[in-house]
Amino acid sequence: MANPTRTRDRILDAGEGLFFQEGIATTGVDRVAASAGVSIVTLYKHFGSKDNLLREILARRLAEWTVHWDAAIAAADTPQGRLLAIFDAVESFRAAAGATQWCCFLATASERPAPEPGSADSVFDLIRQDTDIVTQRLSAFAREAACPDPDAGAATLLLLYNGVLSSLLRGAPAQPVARARAAAGQLIAAW
Secondary structure, eight states: OOOHHHHHHHHHHHHHHHHHHHOTTTOOHHHHHHHHTOOHHHHHHHHSSHHHHHHHHHHHHHHHHHHHHHHHHHHOOSHHHHHHHHHHHHHHHHHHHOOOSSOHHHHHHHHSOOOOTTOOOHHHHHHHHHHHHHHHHHHHHHHHTTOSSHHHHHHHHHHHHHHHHHHHHHTOSSSHHHHHHHHHHHHHHHO
């Protein structure tokens, strides 16, 4: 008898690989099911819809990212180091995650139209959750680091972080994580 957890993980792995290498809109559930070695009925039994599958992929990815960021934060011994830990986490996460085209959250946001105000969209809820976590943590660490305007400091660091993720897709500039970390260090030192 097939292990439902392994089947679910195979479907998530196949969906993540196809959605973020070839595109969400262009990848049908039939392709995901075939890549996972399951029937379409099995895919729908586990997830119910393509949107639910995408939401679960993003939720898993957010949990994995958070583990890496938490470890980088724990390794930092100063408020400034905790701010820079986001860049350390990008490096460790990418090393552990293997080859991916780019950030799954940015890819999803770029492919899907934003929901109308007041309408429910569980996929965009996860995109917002990811953004909120990053922003709230950076704001708290900026306060710890005596930033004169923690929210503005966090917004600037978020911009650098997003630039890293986009630069990884573009392939330029070279070493975007190191460059953004250095720029963030200069910004923090100026506080």
